[in-house]
Amino acid sequence: MFSQLREKMRQAGIVGAGGAGFPSYAKLTEDIDTLIINGAECEPLLYTDYIIMREQMPKVCQGIKEIADAIGVKRAFLSIKAHTAKKLSLSDGEKLSDDVTVRVLPDVYPMGDEIILIYQTIGKVVAPGKLPSSVGVIVYNLETVLNTYNVVFENRGVTEKTLTVGGDIETPCVIKVPLGARVSDIFSSLGIKVDEDHSVLDGGPSMGAIINPNTAIVKKTTKALLVLPNTSEAIKSKSITMDVQLKRASSACCQCTRCTDMCPRALLGYPLEPHRLVRVATSSEVIDPSLFTSASICSSCGICTTAACSQGISPKDVILKLKSELAKNKLRFSENVNPVPSPQRDYRLIPSERWKTLLDVSAFDKEIELYTKNIEINRVEIPMQSHIGAPSVPKVKVGDKVVCGDMIADAFDGLSVPQYASIDGRVTFVDNTRILIEK
Numbered sequence: 294m295f296s297q298l299r300e301k302m303r304q305a306g307i308v309g310a311g312g313a314g315f316p317s318y319a320k321l322t323e324d325i326d327t328l329i330i331n332g333a334e335c336e337p338l339l340y341t342d343y344i345i346m347r348e349q350m351p352k353v354c355q356g357i358k359e360i361a362d363a364i365g366v367k368r369a370f371l372s373i374k375a376h377t378a379k380k381l382s383l384s385d386g387e388k389l390s391d392d393v394t395v396r397v398l399p400d401v402y403p404m405g406d407e408i409i410l411i412y413q414t415i416g417k418v419v420a421p422g423k424l425p426s427s428v429g430v431i432v433y434n435l436e437t438v439l440n441t442y443n444v445v446f447e448n449r450g451v452t453e454k455t456l457t458v459g460g461d462i463e464t465p466c467v468i469k470v471p472l473g474a475r476v477s478d479i480f481s482s483l484g485i486k487v488d489e490d491h492s493v494l495d496g497g498p499s500m501g502a503i504i505n506p507n508t509a510i511v512k513k514t515t516k517a518l519l520v521l522p523n524t525s526e527a528i529k530s531k532s533i534t535m536d537v538q539l540k541r542a543s544s545a546c547c548q549c550t551r552c553t554d555m556c557p558r559a560l561l562g563y564p565l566e567p568h569r570l571v572r573v574a575t576s577s578e579v580i581d582p583s584l585f586t587s588a589s590i591c592s593s594c595g596i597c598t599t600a601a602c603s604q605g606i607s608p609k610d611v612i613l614k615l616k617s618e619l620a621k622n623k624l625r626f627s628e629n630v631n632p633v634p635s636p637q638r639d640y641r642l643i644p645s646e647r648w649k650t651l652l653d654v655s656a657f658d659k660e661i662e663l664y665t666k667n668i669e670i671n672r673v674e675i676p677m678q679s680h681i682g683a684p685s686v687p688k689v690k691v692g693d694k695v696v697c698g699d700m701i702a703d704a705f706d707g708l709s710v711p712q713y714a715s716i717d718g719r720v721t722f723v724d725n726t727r728i729l730i731e732k
Contacts, residue, residue: 295323298363298445305444306451306710310436311405311516314680316710317437321364326429328361328369329414330438333398334377335405336497337649338459339517340661342435343377344467345455348663349439350381350389356442358392360433370396371435372414374404376645401642402499403594407432409557418634421563421590422626450713452697454511458483458664460519460657461491466664471697471715473673473730476509476518482668487520494519498527498652499595512679525653530598530607538610542571545604552597552608555641562632563590567597567608574611586626588615599651600643672731673715675701682708687728693720701728 302318309315311331330353334342346353353371361369369392378384378397385397396414398404408419410432417428425432433441436455443449454472459465462485470479476493480486487493487506494501495515511518521528552567559565565587573585597608619625635641649655678684685702695701695714702712714730722729 295321295363298359298441301444302441303704303710304450305440306513306712307437307440307444308451308513308680308710310434310440311514312434314512314514316680316682316708317433317441318710319708320431320433321360322426322431323364324429325364325426325431326367327415327431328357328364328366329411329430329432330357330369330371330393330435331405331407331410331432332371332373332377332435333405333410334374335403335645336499336501336517337645337652337654338465338519338658339457339497340459341455341457341467341516343380344661344663345435345439346373346377346381352442353435353438354390354393355446356438356440358390359441359445360431360438361392364431366431369393370414372396372398372410374398374645375400399642400645402596402645402648403557403592406557406592406594408561408592412561412634418561418632420632421565421587421628421630450698450700450711451513452713452715454513454515456511456515457517457519457661458485459517459659459661460494460521460654462520465657465659465661467661468664468668470511470668471670471673472511472513473675473715474511474670475672475674476504476506476511478670478672479511479518479668480506482670483664485520490523491520492523492528492532494521494527498525498654499599499648500593503528503531510674510676512676514679521654521657526599527652527654530595533607533610535610535614538607539574539614541604541606542574542608542611546571546606547604548572551603552601555596555601555643557594557596557642558590558592560635560638560641562634563587564628564630565590567591567612570615571606571608571611574615583626583628585615586619586624586628588612589619589625591616596643600648670716672718672729675712675715675728675730677702677712677726677728680710682710684725685709685712687723687725689720689723689728691720691723694718695720695730701730
């Protein structure tokens, strides 16, 4: 059953639905005793997972059961924040089925970080540089579990995406759209106009990226499309160039250590010191190699930038630059560390409401519902690489007619997944990077 589910997940093209897009089949491994489903949805303004749970909880639970049975785990948890639990009338320790127990997390940011989620759910700390499987845990995003249900019981590959459309718009909503749908077509169908003094994020206000709504598409990792004012901290912090960030860091950092004192992973005992990494990135001093490689264990949550630094510096961006250099040189943190959570941790967590205020997005947190009207999508663009690993290999040509669910690109050797047509139509463009389909 283990190998069968692994192959079904690979063939369905399932990847992490909200992170970097790691192929989900590759996470499946034996010798695991705990399965954790990440329904924390820790970013403000996002309600995708909440709506999925509210509308499709039986399918979610059945998807969890399939994974749990396949790997033979002793326990499975659905981890959600307190405000979500309240809306769904769930309580900590409640059994959703014989296989699934609810774990209610505090309303703090960032609960969705995999390392923090594991600690908050079962009290185990994954050592820096190690995988969750090192402590007998597998973590899956909620939508990943739903996609697993779809392939097991409905034999469907991944062809659609559920996401939040929100921010400074009249009626925020959660929608279902075909993968590869253009953001401009979605906004047009919903009557959303993006003014010049606003920007659009793919993802949440903390970790989402600014995109061009005229050219961007919905990918497997898209959890939200947020329209926010350029004056909000969520946008301003992402609009400053790296050159400016480095100049600020070299001239203004006073080494106060506040970024390190508030770092969520440092509070778990990780040897991560953002204030020292800022100095490393802006000087030529000789350093301990382990300090340099510690950049790879940063989660990029942004607390050091938005909540800690009073000098307008972004330690997160400086560390991202270091991470990029480490990745190019195939270097990572490899020290043997036994992390011990700080006794100050519980007193330094950032409440979700406070985090929304710091990002200037509190005014846009409104009641949200599933959008049930038809969203007309007549063209899609399917990227060959919206996942970690080798790109998919096109298997269609221009002029081919396809039906939603047809495989249009196969997995390459090694870590890779196939791609499927997300609408009925005709292939109008193919190369090694993307496939375009139009009705």
